[in-house]
Amino acid sequence: MKSDLNQISTASITYNGETTEVPVFKASEGPDVIDIRKLYGATDIFTFDPGFTSTASCESKITYIDGGAGVLLYRGYPIDQLAENSDFLEVAYLLLNAELPDRAERERFDTSITRHTMVHEQLKNFYSGFRRDAHPMAIMVGVVGALSAFYHDSTDVHDPVQRRIAIHRMIAKMPTIAAMAYKYSIGQAFVFPRNDLDYTSNFMRMCFAVSAEEYEINPVLCDALDKIFILHMDHEQNASTSTVRLAGSSGANPFACIAAGIASLWGPAHGGANEAALNMLEEIGTIDRIPEFIERAKDKSDPFRLMGFGHRVYKNYDPRATVMRKACHDVLDALGIREEPLLQVAMELERIALEDDYFVSKKLYPNIDFYSGITLRALGFPSDMFTVLFALARTVGWIAQWREMIEDPNQKIGRPRQIYTGPGQRDYLSLDKR
Numbered sequence: 001m002k003s004d005l006n007q008i009s010t011a012s013i014t015y016n017g018e019t020t021e022v023p024v025f026k027a028s029e030g031p032d033v034i035d036i037r038k039l040y041g042a043t044d045i046f047t048f049d050p051g052f053t054s055t056a057s058c059e060s061k062i063t064y065i066d067g068g069a070g071v072l073l074y075r076g077y078p079i080d081q082l083a084e085n086s087d088f089l090e091v092a093y094l095l096l097n098a099e100l101p102d103r104a105e106r107e108r109f110d111t112s113i114t115r116h117t118m119v120h121e122q123l124k125n126f127y128s129g130f131r132r133d134a135h136p137m138a139i140m141v142g143v144v145g146a147l148s149a150f151y152h153d154s155t156d157v158h159d160p161v162q163r164r165i166a167i168h169r170m171i172a173k174m175p176t177i178a179a180m181a182y183k184y185s186i187g188q189a190f191v192f193p194r195n196d197l198d199y200t201s202n203f204m205r206m207c208f209a210v211s212a213e214e215y216e217i218n219p220v221l222c223d224a225l226d227k228i229f230i231l232h233m234d235h236e237q238n239a240s241t242s243t244v245r246l247a248g249s250s251g252a253n254p255f256a257c258i259a260a261g262i263a264s265l266w267g268p269a270h271g272g273a274n275e276a277a278l279n280m281l282e283e284i285g286t287i288d289r290i291p292e293f294i295e296r297a298k299d300k301s302d303p304f305r306l307m308g309f310g311h312r313v314y315k316n317y318d319p320r321a322t323v324m325r326k327a328c329h330d331v332l333d334a335l336g337i338r339e340e341p342l343l344q345v346a347m348e349l350e351r352i353a354l355e356d357d358y359f360v361s362k363k364l365y366p367n368i369d370f371y372s373g374i375t376l377r378a379l380g381f382p383s384d385m386f387t388v389l390f391a392l393a394r395t396v397g398w399i400a401q402w403r404e405m406i407e408d409p410n411q412k413i414g415r416p417r418q419i420y421t422g423p424g425q426r427d428y429l430s431l432d433k434r
């Protein structure tokens with residue numbers, strides 16, 4: 001990545017009577033930044049920003065979010081235009097290569113991904129080590145991490161050829177590994193990928209085909225899932241992407257970094273929210289119980305939060321939620337389950353929450369996870385597979401951000417500091433003196 005840090009002015013930081021000038025760099029979109037890299041050396045103080053709410057951890061050209069305006073751009077293209085007009089592999093190419101592919105570039109990329117969808121036959125052995133009731137995300141963390149043990153010829157992060165092979169392998173094999181996790185959890189035989197199917201149809205077939213009969217691809221459902229994958233593909237420096245970057249900054253191989261990202265995504269405050277949101281809707285059950293849960297969400301003494309609401313960055317409607325809501329209605333219409341009770345509960349919960357002062361004042365709007373759970377369940381996935389699907393799609397963003405970090409001339413091993421408030425130095429006390 002070529003660095004485009006363009007200094008436009010300086011900022012002064014005065015502490016203990018000393019003033020330090022630090023450069024200010026201009027962003028092409030969004031907030032400019034104060035470069036504090038030399039602050040500690042000049043002032044002997046750290047900055048303090050737990051959760052990094054006001055900290056830019058890196059320079060990136062991949063995804064831009066304007067939380068106030070509800071804008072999400074992938075390499076400058078609005079997410080709703082990509083979801084409506086593009087498809088998963090074309091958007092994956094865009095995130096990796098910064099431009100939309102021409103016909104020849106698209107064909108070469110598709111062929112390369114298609115040719116890497118199979119996994120080493122011995123990788124299957126990892127699945128049988130898990131209990132059948134293991135959460136599929138536990139299987140994903142383990143099996144994706146194990147890829148490092150199979151693909152030694154693409155783990156040298158400083159070799160651009162090996163990086164490219166590892167990137168294509170990761171994107172190509174995630175659907176196969178995810179489908180195998182699902183098949184294992186329901187006790188069905190694994191289904192091999194097919195080279196004559198597109199990326200998302202191949203995944204649906206590997207999940208739902210059984211060897212006893214032909215599987216019929218439903219283009220409406222595959223199209224909806226392809227859109228859902230595009231919506232989940234990248235999202236700037238969220239918790240799991242920051243995990244991948246931090247793991248990669250030590251030179252760890254890309255397979256191990258993606259496994260770290262999967263582990264971080266699993267949390268219910270992050271990618272686990274789609275499963276948690278559906279479980280919440282099922283717990284609410286009927287429209288008349290919504291007020292009880294709204295009150296619980298406001299009660300500081302109750303850890304309950306409205307899953308699928310709120311966002312660290314979007315203090316306006318999550319633009320992905322808008323597209324997700326439409327995809328949800330399209331899928332339910334296509335399946336003739338428009339009267340899905342959970343959808344009624346979700347729509348009424350959204351209506352009430354968006355009128356309630358607590359949620360309005362705290363700018364808590366539905367996020368992408370609010371409608372994805374209902375849609376994925378309608379597509380036939382159990383709720384413990386929802387975050388697996390999120391990880392499948394986010395692998396493209398993770399691996400694109402990982403490569404950008406490796407190629408960033410300013411990249412260093414990530415090593416945050418702290419404010420220490422523990423005890424000062426003291427001598428050991430023997431047991432008889434305690």
Ligand code: SDX
Binds near residue numbers: 273311
């Ligand atoms: C994803 O970062 C990303 O980009 C993530 C993601 C991606 O694509 O990678 O977009 C994917 O993770 C989406 C978010 C999915 N998570 C959920 O839906 C879980 C429910 N949401 C909350 O846990 C929360 O909103 C977060 C974690 C998403 C954001 O939390 P913040 O920004 O740290 O906000 P906060 O916790 O400081 O909340 C601010 C206030 C608090 O009240 P006060 O202390 O100010 O009185 O809002 C309240 C919170 O208690 N609040 C909620 C709430 N979310 C925040 N109250 C009730 N229900 C909620 N959902």
